[in-house]
Amino acid sequence: MTIKKHVKLGLSALALSVSLHTVAAEDPIKVGILHSLSGTMAISESTLKDTMLMLIEKQNEEGGINGRMLEPVVVDPASNWPLFAEKARELLAKEKVDVIFGNWTSVSRKSVLPVVEELNGLLFYPVQYEGEESSENVFYTGAAPNQQAIPAVDYLMNDIGVERWVLAGTDYVYPRTTNKILETYLKDKGVAAEDIMINYTPFGHSNWQSIVSDIKKFGSAGKKTAVVSTINGDANVPFYRELGNQGIDAADIPVVAFSVGEQELSGIDTGPLVGHLAAWNYFMSVDNDANYDFIDAWVGYTGNEEAVTNDPMEAHYIGFNMYVEAVKKAGTTDVDAVKDAIIGVSVPNLTGGYATMMPNHHITKPVLIGEIQDNGQFSVVWETASTVAGDAWSDFLPGSKDLISDWRKPLFCGNFNVVSGTCGGKSDVASN
Amino acid sequence: MGIIRSLSQLLLVCCLILPAVAAAQVDDSEAQQLLTALAESSFKEKKDVVNRIASSGDERARPWLEAYGDNKLARIESSGEFVIVLKNRGRDWTVESAITGDNLGEISRRDIDTIRVNNALRNELEGILSVIDLKSPDEENRLTAARALKGSVDDTLAERLPEFIAAEESDAVQAALTEALAIYRVEEQGDVSAVATLSGSLNSEARAALQQAQNSDDPALAAAAAKAMESIEQKLKMNRAAETLYFGLSLGSVLVLAAIGLAITFGVMGVINMAHGELIMLGAYTTWGMQQLLPGQPGLALILSIPAGFLVAALAGIAIERTVIQHLKGRPLETLLATFGVSLILQQLVRTVISPLNRTVITPDWMSGSVMINEGLSLTLNRMYVIGFALVVFAGLMLIMRKTRLGLEVRAVTQNRAMARSMGIKATKVDILTFGLGSGVAGLAGVALSQITNVGPNLGQSYIIDSFMVVVFGGVGNLWGTLLAGLSLGTINQLLEPWAGAVLAKILVLVLIILFIQKRPRGLFPQKGRAAEG
Numbered sequence: 008m009t010i011k012k013h014v015k016l017g018l019s020a021l022a023l024s025v026s027l028h029t030v031a032a033e034d035p036i037k038v039g040i041l042h043s044l045s046g047t048m049a050i051s052e053s054t055l056k057d058t059m060l061m062l063i064e065k066q067n068e069e070g071g072i073n074g075r076m077l078e079p080v081v082v083d084p085a086s087n088w089p090l091f092a093e094k095a096r097e098l099l100a101k102e103k104v105d106v107i108f109g110n111w112t113s114v115s116r117k118s119v120l121p122v123v124e125e126l127n128g129l130l131f132y133p134v135q136y137e138g139e140e141s142s143e144n145v146f147y148t149g150a151a152p153n154q155q156a157i158p159a160v161d162y163l164m165n166d167i168g169v170e171r172w173v174l175a176g177t178d179y180v181y182p183r184t185t186n187k188i189l190e191t192y193l194k195d196k197g198v199a200a201e202d203i204m205i206n207y208t209p210f211g212h213s214n215w216q217s218i219v220s221d222i223k224k225f226g227s228a229g230k231k232t233a234v235v236s237t238i239n240g241d242a243n244v245p246f247y248r249e250l251g252n253q254g255i256d257a258a259d260i261p262v263v264a265f266s267v268g269e270q271e272l273s274g275i276d277t278g279p280l281v282g283h284l285a286a287w288n289y290f291m292s293v294d295n296d297a298n299y300d301f302i303d304a305w306v307g308y309t310g311n312e313e314a315v316t317n318d319p320m321e322a323h324y325i326g327f328n329m330y331v332e333a334v335k336k337a338g339t340t341d342v343d344a345v346k347d348a349i350i351g352v353s354v355p356n357l358t359g360g361y362a363t364m365m366p367n368h369h370i371t372k373p374v375l376i377g378e379i380q381d382n383g384q385f386s387v388v389w390e391t392a393s394t395v396a397g398d399a400w401s402d403f404l405p406g407s408k409d410l411i412s413d414w415r416k417p418l419f420c421g422n423f424n425v426v427s428g429t430c431g432g433k434s435d436v437a438s439n
Numbered sequence: 440m441g442i443i444r445s446l447s448q449l450l451l452v453c454c455l456i457l458p459a460v461a462a463a464q465v466d467d468s469e470a471q472q473l474l475t476a477l478a479e480s481s482f483k484e485k486k487d488v489v490n491r492i493a494s495s496g497d498e499r500a501r502p503w504l505e506a507y508g509d510n511k512l513a514r515i516e517s518s519g520e521f522v523i524v525l526k527n528r529g530r531d532w533t534v535e536s537a538i539t540g541d542n543l544g545e546i547s548r549r550d551i552d553t554i555r556v557n558n559a560l561r562n563e564l565e566g567i568l569s570v571i572d573l574k575s576p577d578e579e580n581r582l583t584a585a586r587a588l589k590g591s592v593d594d595t596l597a598e599r600l601p602e603f604i605a606a607e608e609s610d611a612v613q614a615a616l617t618e619a620l621a622i623y624r625v626e627e628q629g630d631v632s633a634v635a636t637l638s639g640s641l642n643s644e645a646r647a648a649l650q651q652a653q654n655s656d657d658p659a660l661a662a663a664a665a666k667a668m669e670s671i672e673q674k675l676k677m678n679r680a681a682e683t684l685y686f687g688l689s690l691g692s693v694l695v696l697a698a699i700g701l702a703i704t705f706g707v708m709g710v711i712n713m714a715h716g717e718l719i720m721l722g723a724y725t726t727w728g729m730q731q732l733l734p735g736q737p738g739l740a741l742i743l744s745i746p747a748g749f750l751v752a753a754l755a756g757i758a759i760e761r762t763v764i765q766h767l768k769g770r771p772l773e774t775l776l777a778t779f780g781v782s783l784i785l786q787q788l789v790r791t792v793i794s795p796l797n798r799t800v801i802t803p804d805w806m807s808g809s810v811m812i813n814e815g816l817s818l819t820l821n822r823m824y825v826i827g828f829a830l831v832v833f834a835g836l837m838l839i840m841r842k843t844r845l846g847l848e849v850r851a852v853t854q855n856r857a858m859a860r861s862m863g864i865k866a867t868k869v870d871i872l873t874f875g876l877g878s879g880v881a882g883l884a885g886v887a888l889s890q891i892t893n894v895g896p897n898l899g900q901s902y903i904i905d906s907f908m909v910v911v912f913g914g915v916g917n918l919w920g921t922l923l924a925g926l927s928l929g930t931i932n933q934l935l936e937p938w939a940g941a942v943l944a945k946i947l948v949l950v951l952i953i954l955f956i957q958k959r960p961r962g963l964f965p966q967k968g969r970a971a972e973g
Contacts (some may be wrong), residue, residue: 245892
């Protein structure tokens with residue numbers, strides 16, 4: 008049903024671009040969309056594909072960019088990491104797209120990275136990630152750890168008075184790196200090792216009984232305890248359900264999650280979860296006209312009154328608008344020209360502020376902490392006073408604290424070591 | 440932890456003033472003022488405003504505070520009117536006036552400013568409501584309120600508590616209040632006589648108080664506390680053991696449910712059906728579909744899903760058997776590949792026809808929450824139902840295999856197909872029915888799993904490996920073996936998990952099975968006699 012609709016929409020977008028083709032003398036700008044439409048990640052990524060189609064459709068209604076229409080090229084990497092690289096190659100070499108919006112998991116990004124660098128493409132990556140990477144060809148519109156994890160921990164420590172920490176995550180690169188950063192950060196802040204409990208679970212873990220009971224035990228030592236959760240995707244639903252069933256109240260042990268958004272909550276009865284927290288740079292509940300317009304457009308596009316928006320969708324919204332501005336500024340879609348033009352570009356975000364592309368290819372974002380409500384939405388309880396610039400290299404990891412990234416000439420380096428004064432060369436030297 | 444710091448005034452207000460002047464009203468402009476103050480103050484100031492509202496004596500105070508705690512107290516941006524939100528889904532919300540109680544119909548979300556609340560305030564609100572509830576005529580309410588007071592009693596409340604205790608009729612509430620008071624006495628006053636009350640208590644606040652007392656400078660207190668702690672530790676150990684056993688049984692019963700259908704198709708018929716997981720998924724989606732058909736009655740829908748899930752999965756299984764498996768009889772490798780293809784097709788079918796997103800299956804009220812055995816041990820209800828369901832399904836299946844004509848024929852065909860056919864048994868029909876039965880049971884597993892895990896296109900994948908593991912470990916073709924294997928693997932996994940972590944526990948279990956299979960290649964209960972040579 009949805010597929011049919013999308014085909015129809017895609018066709019109408021195509022028809023539109025074809026009919027205007029005679030008016031616009033030039034070829035269309037080809038926008039590659041590299042999101043899984045099948046396999047395990049389809050749950051998260053297919054929404055992003057639709058978001059991109061909606062944004063492109065809207066831009067075409069407004070006359071495209073510099074008089075050129077946009078043409079989406081959708082491929083399906085099927086949640087298969089090596090296939091991501093192949094599909095990226097197909098987009099760049101065969102379809103000759105001008106820009107790619109895509110990827111969700113870090114491992115898929117790592118798989119695409121060499122291809123994009125080799126063929127000198129542009130990739131906009133919309134999901135919060137572990138940092139420790141900066142590529143000349145990639146623009147990171149999701150949050151780096153200092154734009155999500157660190158402020159969230161600060162909030163728990165200063166505003167809630169948390170003294171004991173459970174770092175729970177799914178067993179892969181993003182949670183492991185983030186937890187490493189957080190562990191160092193907490194220890195720097197004077198938290199004793201016995202007050203930190205670290206726990207990893209496999210993808211899609213569904214039997215949370217003994218872990219939740221351990222957390223309960225860990226939290227009953229008389230000190231205020233919180234869970235910092237980097238548990239990914241599906242596994243969250245049974246985790247939260249078990250929390251509810253074992254009677255862990257947000258008032259006793261709050262859980263702050265970095266991977267749970269409106270879309271994940273739309274799969275659960277949120278009644279028992281009220282008060283648990285999430286840290287993002289955007290919430291659907293943000294009270295702002297730009298946001299309401301975006302939601303209305305999204306609901307209209309999907310035809311589903313209950314459709315939700317989430318943080319990575321906002322990241323694509325920002326990334327797409329930045330690309331549009333950069334092409335306008337450069338007057339061409341030439342990759343090198345756009346790369347130079349986009350640094351410093353500012354576009355409105357959906358939370359009432361502006362996002363700016365920094366020289367390290369990360370953007371500025373506000374950090375919001377929200378509490379889950381019974382209608383599956385978040386109510387913002389805390390936000391940073393101003394936007395925070397994304398830091399590619401964490402200051403809390405020994406391998407990366409001296410590194411900076413600046414893709415402006417003359418430095419033009421993704422991992423410049425300020426102590427030794429040398430450029431590391433490749434995009435991701437630090438082990439991760 | 441001093442949850443309710445300002446309980447002092449509150450208690451006086453709620454317990455003394457409120458009942459006396461319950462009818463007292465603040466006039467509407469004052470009410471508007473109070474709510475404006477609540478809306479416009481910072482989180483820190485909001486606390487005072489909440490207390491002012493509670494002490495206003497207005498009978499609307501409770502609904503206001505309750506709505507505020509639920510994030511449902513809001514202000515209309517354009518008119519400045521305060522409302523209580525009745526329905527907060529979608530783009531238009533239904534609201535009623537907080538002051539007059541008039542229903543204002545639907546208002547666009549853009550125009551509604553919810554008054555923000557956070558955990559700290561919610562705690563405060565809970566405290567206020569629980570003190571009010573101590574006067575509730577309902578014993579359940581009083582008990583919940585009394586339990587909530589443990590660890591949050593302050594000086595003023597402590598002075599009044601003995602009165603409450605004396606007036607209380609229910610023993611349970613009385614005991615809870617006594618304990619709450621004793622915690623306060625040990626924690627704040629270092630009262631040795633109160634330690635005895637806490638001895639053997641499993642409440643975490645009581646334990647925290649005793650732990651603190653153990654380190655006190657007063658040797659008498661420290662010794663008494665240490666002794667009390669010892670008895671608590673003893674009880675806790677028992678609790679832990681019981682809990683682990685329960686966790687193990689519940690994980691085991693999930694494994695049994697997922698594997699028992701496979702025990703029939705793979706174990707009895709010898710068909711390697713990689714689409715078994717997707718049949719489970721179909722059962723889970725049937726539950727979701729039923730709940731969509733019967734909105735507002737999740738319990739009834741769940742019960743109806745049991746036969747429906749069985750039928751849907753059984754029909755799907757029969758379709759697979761007719762179209763694919765029967766043509767590949769005796770070619771296990773090709774069957775494996777073909778059914779793996781079927782599983783991918785089914786997954787993608789669900790993705791495109793329904794949605795790639797997980798579906799919400801509502802847990803009926805009678806299945807959520809937990810049963811409290813004692814204060815340190817509560818058993819989750821949904822898991823308990825799943826354990827029971829698994830046993831019932833197992834018993835039913837045993838009955839079919841042992842006592843019915845179908846069971847007899849199935850056993851005959853699987854033991855010696857040619858002989859059975861020459862005895863007049865229609866082998867093809869038996870094949871269809873057996874596969875349908877195994878698939879149907881997978882559907883039943885799906886109905887149960889919809890209550891404890893995600894209902895999404897990937898549901899089946901997470902169970903297929905586990906299912907094969909259980910069947911092989913238990914001994915192919917033996918239902919008792921499947922039951923025992925499932926339960927023991929579940930228990931071993933849960934025993935290992937606390938100290939090895941979830942990832943390592945899984946690996947260890949796998950290694951264990953490999954070693955076991957080396958020793959006994961035919962599993963726990965190997966088939967004996969001629970069937971074994973199959």
